[in-house]
Amino acid sequence: MRVLILNGSPSGENSITLQTMHYIQKFYPKQEYHELHVGQKIRMFETDFSKAAEELKAAELVVFCYPVYTFLAPAQLHRFIELMKESGIDFRGKYATQVTTSKHFYDVTAHEYVRENAEDMGFTVIRGLSADMEDLLHPKGQKEARAFFRHVLWSIKYDRGELSKVTAEIDQGKKIAIVADVAEGNEVLPKMIEEFQAASEAEVTVVNIREFPFAGGCLGCFHCAADGTCIYKDRFDEFLREKIQVADACVYAFTIKDHSMGQRFKLFDDRQFCNGHRTVTMGKPVGYLIDGDYGKEPNLRTLIEARAQVGGNYFAGAVAWTDTVQAHGMTEQYEVKAGEDGTADVAMAGKAGTKGQSEGNVKVEIRRLAAELSYCMRHRYNQPADFYGVGGMKIFRDLIYQMQGMMREDHRFYKEHGFYDFPQKRMGTILGMYLVGAMMNNPKLSKKIGGNMTKGMLMPYQSVIDKAKPRK
Ligand SMILES: Cc1cc2nc3c(=O)[nH]c(=O)nc-3n(C[C@H](O)[C@H](O)[C@H](O)COP(=O)(O)O)c2cc1C
Incomplete structure (x- = not known):
């Protein structure tokens, strides 16, 4: 199947979100993947949409891959969606899904925005993946990414009537x-x-x-x-x-x-x-x-x-x-x-x-x-839980913690399931951020680092992808 990844991140190749799709590709190599950096190269697509149109027409599955930006997607992706709509391409019979990274702050509204627009365009929409930006660095997040794409492929097969009764039901x-x-x-x-x-x-x-x-x-x-x-x-x-x-x-x-x-x-x-x-x-x-x-x-x-x-x-x-x-x-x-x-x-x-x-x-x-x-x-x-789940749980977490003397059963349950994720004990991350902050505040160092900052942030993700060993 021909899969088109629309990378909506202004960071282009250095997008954290894009790494999830690269990871997925290692596990599902039979599909044919194409990538367009629509976030970074939006000016180019505004001037000439022909390459995008060609890719969109040929794709069977389109993956909107983007970071959550202030309740929605980056403005560049909004613009690309406008261009898609203006192109008049018939997307009926094609599938769309989405992959985002964020801290789950209003990821739900971003997903809903892309879903509504993909539906407007005639795509058959498959529920997307909303990952925390660090998820890919941990086995649970890696498993969720693999499971997500497996489910996407299953959904398409089911929709196309390609599953035998045994595997389907x-x-x-x-x-x-x-x-x-x-x-x-x-x-x-x-x-x-x-x-x-x-x-x-x-x-x-x-x-x-x-x-x-x-x-x-x-x-x-x-x-x-x-x-x-x-x-x-x-x-x-x-x-x-x-x-x-x-x-x-x-x-x-x-x-x-x-x-x-x-x-x-x-x-x-x-x-x-x-x-x-x-x-x-x-x-x-x-x-x-x-x-x-x-x-x-x-x-x-x-x-x-x-x-x-x-x-x-x-x-x-x-x-x-x-x-x-x-x-x-x-x-x-x-x-x-x-x-x-x-x-x-x-x-x-x-x-x-x-x-x-x-x-x-x-x-x-x-x-x-x-x-x-x-x-x-x-x-x-x-x-993975989204804004409703992550945000809701944090409110309850604080409440149950304060009421632990009375809500004893809940307190036990919350402890058992690791819901008390505070105080933030990740001293390594906190210190690391102090270091980055100090470097950025130093004009000389900051100039020297320049665009290498995002590249540096990608290193652990790259290592996960390099080490990923799909089963034969
Ligand atoms: C302008 C801007 C707005 C953002 N808005 C949100 C937001 O509303 N919710 C959230 O959880 N994260 C938000 N983030 C964090 C990004 O979603 C997150 O860092 C993402 O992993 C970046 O992915 P990328 O490297 O693919 O661009 C924002 C970041 C930026 C720069």
């Missing part, structure tokens, strides 16, 4: 819990759930939280914080552990109500407080089946992304049935739209990676979600 002994809030008389969610069950090879159990005899909503009494038990005796703790925690993946199904997932689902979320600030599905992939116009609910979309991040879950996608407002008989609607002409109106969670278009087929998208979850369970696929 088999899940021996895997369990998926569908946590549903299905109101009496709702015909949409049961149909979507049924489709999902038919599409998945895993053991799928459905838990309808409407049927759980909740004694009430969380009272904020902190009884659970003191002795680990809830003041209510409705056995919700056991329910969480026995029905939901045992699953390898979770699918949440609800109807959009008043721009949220509805009060019943909210009650379910609040009551999980009894498990402390630890979600019961930590590390597992999650997906959503949504009855309602999800594409028009930006706050709910943010919330769902953040909910996955804070839970340490990989967000595998959301399939939304958008016709319910008008729908009286879901079955007829379903059969007419998805059965006969196959053009049901589906809003995919674009951020999740796959289609992101509002036209499609409910059955196809549900099957895609089932396959994605299957892939994630089999490969234990997850990604």
